[in-house]
Amino acid sequence: MKAPDPRAGRHPGRDLIVIGAGPAGLSAAISGARTGLKVLVIGEAFGGTLNLTDRIENYPGFARVSGRDLSQKLEDHARGYGVDLLIDRVDNLVPSEEGFRLAAGSKTFRSASVVLATGARPKKLGVPGEERLSGKGVSYCALCDAPSFRGKKIVLAGGGESAVKEAVYAAEHAEKIFLINDEKSLRPAGGVRLQLEKLAAAGRVEVINGNGIREIEGKNKVAGVVLKKPHRGKNGLEVAGVLIYIGVVPNSGLARGIRAEISDRGEIMVNRRCETSVPGCYAAGDVTDGGWKQAIAAAYQGTVAGWEAFNYCRRAERTRAGLE
């Protein structure tokens, strides 16, 4: 018997296209390419939401690393395995006879498998200063950034479950938190609400209902906010940070297009193997319902997705080559 042709049954396009160049996407690329797959990553920006955070302290192995530095390390790691990277937006993804077809701008691509690592975007307040001071006191992640507000006064915008939960968490670090809620009262009840009320009674949290942020001020870092209505006779608050918890929007449009199963929250549903409901389509990171919205979770899920894409490609090749 002769040796099988190593390219027998191999897909004519890429083995794997990863959509998204944040930690989930780059980790999927590393994992897939390491097994020998031909991998292309198409993302709108390297690093994704990593870049929102000045300092990451909860990615084990990096005691302190900037989002941009971690992103660079992941990119270098992927390039070291011969991964091709393209900065572009994928406009279209469709299943084809032997995998998937993608369009990004004027280019089209084919691949045997895809990993969707398109992330989620935090809902923005949409006020002056927010974008400019993002990562400089304006944050969308208390777990990431609250420790850097130790002993300082901050504002937290939001009134839902996660806002209240994160306010309680942030109170472990910040000296005082102004919780600014644009509704008449806070939505959560139960334990977390009680905790918040205890913190409020202790003067650690001040809940300001029926108000909002008009502008975030500061030159190179947050110095304060201007409120929509005066509070205790003042138009604003002097604070060192603004945490924004008014929800996130998973970037699951491409997944919807191929009819992958989507959760009530708009996340792509995955199992432990990062499989979506569409064969050959895997998903990882913040766009999924699969775990924590943290870089280490994205890296882990991406690694799993890349490995499972490898297994999928090999099974498909064997089928095409008539081996099974």
Add this chain to the structure above:
Amino acid sequence: MKAPDPRAGRHPGRDLIVIGAGPAGLSAAISGARTGLKVLVIGEAFGGTLNLTDRIENYPGFARVSGRDLSQKLEDHARGYGVDLLIDRVDNLVPSEEGFRLAAGSKTFRSASVVLATGARPKKLGVPGEERLSGKGVSYCALCDAPSFRGKKIVLAGGGESAVKEAVYAAEHAEKIFLINDEKSLRPAGGVRLQLEKLAAAGRVEVINGNGIREIEGKNKVAGVVLKKPHRGKNGLEVAGVLIYIGVVPNSGLARGIRAEISDRGEIMVNRRCETSVPGCYAAGDVTDGGWKQAIAAAYQGTVAGWEAFNYCRRAERTRAGLE
């Protein structure tokens, strides 16, 4: 209303004791301590099975790092958050009225919560040279080490599902693999067996049933093996690597002692939150049934376990303080 005493309801011992100082345990410690928990890690050796591997290339962010270096980074990261580390073996773990009691040597400890990150040990062949050349060509992880055998001949010891699967994977890298199986035939059937047979037909894999390794030879790195019986008229094989896949043994003895649910394979059963069946007891890494046996998986699970231990401690404190 007065401010609650910040120590009200706080557990008199540690908030969290992590058992095991590999990537799962150190990551749990980082995650727990970062939220403000008082954390102690007790482990038999820093790094755990990380130290079995000379080079790790699939931990996203580190293109190439030695097991010992990654372990050192994790240790430094944990120490940076004030985690206490003790190198010792935990001999006893018992649930107590307010959490857990532990004994390590002559010392005893109390904690509100525990994370079991005790890892798994690969089954050893138990032959001369194996221990001495471990990490120098002797490996228990094809995924970790097969790429370093590119273009070389190696031996893979084992005949079960994982041995055959890993032989197929290793054949993506190694020039030739001698699969040495001490039984009369290979156990797996189906697709993976077919793949192996195609590789065998192509001369990429040679299956040697009913034989075994008597000794592993080499001065500073593996140079060959001595077989139990002659093969093709020779007493041994010249190879650059020996992959050993004869099973692993999860170190789940402490978990069994507190009657945590254990899988058929001896692993501690955990859900996505790394909860075991015992309240306040979490588990992460290779000792669990929760995922891949890789450093990145351990780091992720440890991070989740530390965070969930924090949530558990805060709930327990509120109960003790009469807040809920």
